[in-house]
Amino acid sequence: MFAQLLSATIEHLEELKTKGVRRVTVNPDNLQSLMQESTPQSSGIEHKPQMSPFTGKPQQKTDGREAAIEHLKTEIGQCAKCPHLAASRKNIVFGIGDIYSPLMFVGEAPGNDEDRAGEPFVGRAGTLLTKIIETMGLSRDKVFIGNILKCRPDTPGVEFGNRKPTADEMKQCLPFLLRQIEIIKPRVIVTLGATAMEGLFQRKVAITKERGHFLEFNGTPVMPTFHPAYVLRNNSIQTKRMVWEDMLMVMERLKLPISQKQRSFFT
Numbered sequence: 001m002f003a004q005l006l007s008a009t010i011e012h013l014e015e016l017k018t019k020g021v022r023r024v025t026v027n028p029d030n031l032q033s034l035m036q037e038s039t040p041q042s043s044g045i046e047h048k049p050q051m052s053p054f055t056g057k058p059q060q061k062t063d064g065r066e067a068a069i070e071h072l073k074t075e076i077g078q079c080a081k082c083p084h085l086a087a088s089r090k091n092i093v094f095g096i097g098d099i100y101s102p103l104m105f106v107g108e109a110p111g112n113d114e115d116r117a118g119e120p121f122v123g124r125a126g127t128l129l130t131k132i133i134e135t136m137g138l139s140r141d142k143v144f145i146g147n148i149l150k151c152r153p154d155t156p157g158v159e160f161g162n163r164k165p166t167a168d169e170m171k172q173c174l175p176f177l178l179r180q181i182e183i184i185k186p187r188v189i190v191t192l193g194a195t196a197m198e199g200l201f202q203r204k205v206a207i208t209k210e211r212g213h214f215l216e217f218n219g220t221p222v223m224p225t226f227h228p229a230y231v232l233r234n235n236s237i238q239t240k241r242m243v244w245e246d247m248l249m250v251m252e253r254l255k256l257p258i259s260q261k262q263r264s265f266f267t
């Protein structure tokens, strides 16, 4: 509020100056109250540290990982390890959210919508993922969302539609995700769908069997669950409940508060 007031005042004074005004009269009371506003005790919300929904305490963002992330972003921006994808992509989809978050979601690859937006999970599946995150009491900017592949798998000759990334494409791109994990150091990773699991663990996965149980990836707990696109296609309450039970386990692991209402969704 104070900053807004100050910039409006400066703007007004600049305008007067361009009109040749060299002196202004200020009411001493107004000046006094402006000075009080600028003292640290009353500087308003701008300096309030953000509270972490994970700890309930002010969020610590002090270990300087931004530089490592920026460096990685630049490196990925120049990547042409899959020449066909480098040629067809509109944008690289690096990932989005809080690089200090203890929770990371990993999907398979950007689709058409994500390729256009340069942001993961913005299409229909993305809307559902956002809803799941919000039902957990969080928001997209309090978690990190990424993919195994940073480029959209191309569909030569077809403008729309998506395809599954190949095993080789995932192998080429995986080192970037590993570096993201190394920098962000999430306390829990949620993989979305069988392909994301296959890309991360480099093996075949039967998602129906593996979902709902924590695994470990280089010491980080991983919860495999269904891909939101599958939930949309399947659209049964049982599938929704299964995904929700997986998220309840994640919330318990992260010691997030869980209400009775949250526990009973989709029952």
Ligand code: URA
Pocket (backbone or CB within 6 Å): 107, 108, 109, 110, 111, 114, 119, 120, 121, 122, 125, 126, 147, 192
């Ligand atoms: N599906 C994914 O796996 N990732 C996205 O970013 C969007 C849809």
